[in-house]
Amino acid sequence: MKCLIAILCLFCVTQIGFAQVDEPRLVSPIAALARSAVLPGWGQFYIHSYRRGGIVVVGTGASLVGALLANQAFQDVYNNQYVKAARVNPNSEEAIFQFNRANQRFKLRQFFLYAAVGVWVYSIIDSYVGANFYNATAKADLLIDDAKQIEKLGVKVGIAPTQFYLSLTKAF
Secondary structure (H helix, E strand, C coil): CHHHHHHHHHHHHHHHHHHCCCCCCCCCHHHHHHHHHHCCCHHHHHCCCHHHHHHHHHHHHHHHHHHHHHHHHHHHHHHHHHHHHHHHCCCCHHHHHHHHHHHHHHHHHHHHHHHHHHHHHHHHHHHHHHHHHHHHHHHHHHHHHHHHHHHHHCEEEEECCCCEEEEECCCC
């Protein structure tokens, strides 16, 4: 009888100890995806991936600034040099040369715009996948903590071809 009371007391203490363990805050993958769709990097910050979030914010911002600067250079060459040369003779060497210069800047602008969109799409996908990894890691850590608590109790479980055994060894 005393042994049964000791086991029940141990079980109650163990349950109270397990109940005090804080559950990890899991994140919603859909919420992370939606945040990154609204603003690149926001989903990464939501899932506590600050380094990747910073890289996404800087990458998108740098690409957009590059596109803006390339657009200004394109507008400058096109409006101030190509248009002047094309008014005189659209097929002259100077007009063709200035058109090619403007076209290079136009292509550079397009490259930066596509790079910004690519980083944004990467941000959306990465935030969804990262949220799932974050949740899996949090659950695994919780499982490891529970296993350590069980090891402290001295519970041993074994399986043999002919038997299944459970032993509890605790010194009182």
